[in-house]
Amino acid sequence: MISSALSSEPHSSPGLPSPQRPPAAPHRQFEVTAVDFDYGVGRPVFSGLELSVAAGEFVVLIGPSGCGKTTLLNLLSGFARPRRGSVRLHGRVVDPGTPELGYVFQAPNLFPWLSALENTRFGLRMARRLPRDEQLRRARDALAMVGLAGAEDKLPHELSGGMQQRVALARALVMKPQVLLMDEPFAALDAITRRDMNEALLRLWQELGQSVVFITHDIDEAVFLADRVVVLAKAPGGIHSELSITLPRPRTQRETRAHPAFAAHGADLMDRIGTVSGAPVSATRPEVAA
Numbered sequence: 263m264i265s266s267a268l269s270s271e272p273h274s275s276p277g278l279p280s281p282q283r284p285p286a287a288p289h290r291q292f293e294v295t296a297v298d299f300d301y302g303v304g305r306p307v308f309s310g311l312e313l314s315v316a317a318g319e320f321v322v323l324i325g326p327s328g329c330g331k332t333t334l335l336n337l338l339s340g341f342a343r344p345r346r347g348s349v350r351l352h353g354r355v356v357d358p359g360t361p362e363l364g365y366v367f368q369a370p371n372l373f374p375w376l377s378a379l380e381n382t383r384f385g386l387r388m389a390r391r392l393p394r395d396e397q398l399r400r401a402r403d404a405l406a407m408v409g410l411a412g413a414e415d416k417l418p419h420e421l422s423g424g425m426q427q428r429v430a431l432a433r434a435l436v437m438k439p440q441v442l443l444m445d446e447p448f449a450a451l452d453a454i455t456r457r458d459m460n461e462a463l464l465r466l467w468q469e470l471g472q473s474v475v476f477i478t479h480d481i482d483e484a485v486f487l488a489d490r491v492v493v494l495a496k497a498p499g500g501i502h503s504e505l506s507i508t509l510p511r512p513r514t515q516r517e518t519r520a521h522p523a524f525a526a527h528g529a530d531l532m533d534r535i536g537t538v539s540g541a542p543v544s545a546t547r548p549e550v551a552a
Contacts, residue, residue, distance in 0.1 A: 290314045291441060291473050292338060297347035299330075299337060306498035307333050311347070313492075313501065315441075320467060320474045322484040324531065325494030325502070326539045331477045334494070335443050338475060339363060351441070361389075364439030364472075366447045370426040372418040378405060378425075379414035382432045389437075404432040407466060424455035428462070435466070442467075444476040448483070457515050460486055464513055481535070485509070485527045486518055493531070495538040502538045505530060 294313035300306040307330045315321055323331045336342035337349050340356040340363075349356050351363070372381045383401035386392055392400070405414055408428040418426055427447060434442060448456045460483060467474055478484050484491050488507045495502040509523050518524055 290316050291351055292475075293348075293350045293353075294337065295348050295350070297337065297344040297349065299333065299342065299344050300498075308344075308500050309498050311500050315473055315475060317440075318471050318473055320464075320476070320487055320489045322488035322491045323475065323477045323494060324479065324481070324484050324491055324535065326496055326535065327479075328497060329494040329499070329538070330497045331494060332445055335445055335475065335477060339365065339443055361437065362440040364434035364437055364442045366427075366430055366434050366442060366444045368446045368449055370418070370430040372426055372429055374418050377415050377417060378410060378421065378429045378432075381418070381429050382436055385433060385437050400436050401432070404436040405429070407435060408432045409462060422455075424451055424459060427451065427459065431463070431466075435470070439472060441473045441475070444474060446477050446479065449479070456483070461513075461515060463487070464511075468512060481528050481531050482519075484531060485524055486513060486515070491531060493534045493538060496540075499538065503534055505534070 292313065292315040294311055297308055297311040298306075299308045299311070311334075313334075323334060325331055333342060337344060338356065340349070340358045340360065351360060354360075356363070373384070376384070379398070379401050382404050383397050386397040386400060402411075402414060405411060405428075408431050410425060410428050410432065413421065413425065416425075418429075421429065430447070448459045451459060463474075464487060474487075476487060478487075485507060486509075491505045491507065493502045493504065494500070505527065507527055509518055509521055509527070
């Protein structure tokens with residue numbers, strides 16, 4: 263699904279059969295074609311980048327700091343424009359206002375004076391496409407979907423970090439996007455809450471069927487979530503390789519981490535990131551649940 267003149271073919275993880283690509287999706291939603299991007303003279307990020315994301319795929323971007331992960335997400339969203347090439351969604355050039363796109367960032371970015379319900383409703387209110395009663399109904403439904411039924415009237419300071427990020431996720435889902443773009447949304451959470459959010463996200467993804475492009479620096483998180491992991495090299499290296507994750511779905515933290523393929527995929531990714539970083543990865547090998 264991803265190709266690049268700079269890509270290398272994926273190699274097999276130790277202890278695993280050669281990775282099999284998932285069945286072909288009905289169509290490709292995103293098409294990144296021959297994209298060049300830089301931040302000015304002497305600051306190239308991508309050259310001839312080629313990327314596609316199929317309908318319903320969960321794609322994780324991972325790589326060393328400075329490799330262009332957030333820049334790539336900004337190109338997919340239309341917040342950044344390529345110097346050459348094109349980024350298209352359903353054949354149309356992407357735009358930040360494209361209604362098919364939803365965004366979840368590292369920080370929840372909630373309005374402190376608005377309740378959880380009104381923060382969730384905010385995009386609908388700005389779009390002015392639905393009556394107020396319907397906006398409120400959809401906002402309540404979205405909060406219930408992320409496990410926050412009963413918290414509608416709470417202000418952000420009354421919510422834990424994990425609950426605030428659930429509101430941010432509900433705010434994206436209430437717009438009914440076809441694609442979720444997520445930039446390290448759980449990075450600031452404690453380990454237990456982060457794992458809970460990973461499971462909640464997969465449950466919602468399987469129920470709603472959106473495509474997801476998700477950035478992380480966490481190898482365990484990448485393996486747990488992804489259909490495919492895209493490894494980016496240091497800029498301007500572009501895409502180094504990709505790895506299809508063969509773990510069965512649905513996934514739970516306990517069962518998935520105990521699967522032999524979990525550690526094998528994680529070790530493979532660590533080796534790849536060590537290669538693109540130019541040094542061995544110092545982190546411990548991915549853990550296997552007891």
